[in-house]
Amino acid sequence: MDYESLDYNRYRWNRMLLTGFWAILIISLFLEGLYLTITEMPAGSFIPKFIVKPTILQLTALLFAETALKVLKGKYQDYILILTSALLAYILVYIHDSVNFLLLALFMPVIVSIFYFQPRKLVFALGNTLLSVYVMYLANEFMHREISLVGLTTITVMFSAFSLVAWGIIMRGRELMSNLKSYYESNQQLLVKTIWMDKMVKTDALTDLYNHMTFHEYFEKLIEQHEQHNLPLQLALIDIDNFKQINDTYGHRAGDSVLREVAEMIRSKANSNDFVARYGGEEFAMLFTDKSKADALSVVEQIRQKISEKPHDALGGKPVTVSIGFGEYTLGDGKERFFTQVDTALYKAKSSGKNKTVVAIESLESQLA
Structure with a gap:
């Protein structure tokens, strides 16, 4: 009381x-x-x-x-x-x-x-x-x-x-x-349990970020808002480079430690209007809702740079790198097409040397050329 x-x-x-x-x-x-x-x-x-x-x-x-x-x-x-x-x-x-x-x-x-x-x-x-x-x-x-x-x-x-x-x-x-x-x-205990259960359902236990299912729910709502009000919306897909090798060399506990630290570095660059989720495995998703394309891309680059400079104790002081696909939603694209564009940009970033950010529209133009 x-x-x-x-x-x-x-x-x-x-x-x-x-x-x-x-x-x-x-x-x-x-x-x-x-x-x-x-x-x-x-x-x-x-x-x-x-x-x-x-x-x-x-x-x-x-x-x-x-x-x-x-x-x-x-x-x-x-x-x-x-x-x-x-x-x-x-x-x-x-x-x-x-x-x-x-x-x-x-x-x-x-x-x-x-x-x-x-x-x-x-x-x-x-x-x-x-x-x-x-x-x-x-x-x-x-x-x-x-x-x-x-x-x-x-x-x-x-x-x-x-x-x-x-x-x-x-x-x-x-x-x-x-x-x-x-x-x-x-009632208070029930409310706490309900909030806790809701949190467990919506978040990833290892990184405490939103999970795959919650990401898609939120992503769909943001697409609807953009279509109705033409609000800014950018998506970044962030994938840890050579993560299988990390698990094979240092073990899964070291891999989990890297996931937690990378998740925290991504979260530290997000503001209250950004949405960060663990999309799956070693891949993260980040949605921006109140920035220009240039500002959002700048944040993404800061995240990539920060991760590449951070030594990890679990890896004997070695850093890890990430590849990033980035894109801005265009009116009429729809959720699936927009996500595919950014995912394609991520694939290009990984296949062209890693530790880089590829912007989705540039990726599409290069494919059409």
Whole structure:
């Protein structure tokens, strides 16, 4: 799972909760203003007791929470939000001690704790709720007089029972989260396996280049694009000279080492829009899709030169050479004809001395002459 994302979501949810607490302050101010219009209490007594005092106390609690949210990290933010909800509920209930049903507001920390799906935070929230009830009972003369010990016990039992429901919700949420995590991880493993299998099907195991089948799939698509949009397209067929002799003299392991090193040298000259494949045996294919003919031919020559200068440890420090057939696609040629032209150029390069590049159109002109 992405833990940075989880931390971000924690902050986002805490920010939403704190915004909700600010909304509670605004709503309470609005309701107090409405009540002021109908109460028989003089405004000089009502405003300080029911508007000014609770507003200052709630503002203090909210500013404390805002500061803590910026300064503290991780789980500590959660506990601060639960504590803030307990303070806000306590202030509302204490100021309006004569409104019995407001006592239920003290359950707000437990409701807030459900957001976190962690039992220990539920226990912390319930502790805040019960502490608020007992402090209210001891500190508020009206409640101490109106609520008997039996009533206090009943309230304690009710809050505890409601907290058991909250605990059930949290456990159910944790179970769903666990199932979601398992589903996510299994899907992720399946995706990795699919990508790996797709890579195995499309690439050559020895050189890690694309294989023969993938080359032809890609080649056909590029031909279609060229026919539709007249995009540049060049093909180079690269064949290691005297490779059978290398295998016979130094062994197949040495031959495999040469193949890997030659493949890496070809790949090092390719950019993100070029396509390199092991066409078969000691032969490689390279497609260029974003270059002029001159630029592509220049890259091909750089590859040939680089390979001819590279000593191979498996061959006792000797280099190998390659012969290359090169051609540019012409509108209407078609895949088979174009490939045959380049393959013919490769054959001419090998039969006329090796370690050279022959351009397909020059090869065709020489055949026609």
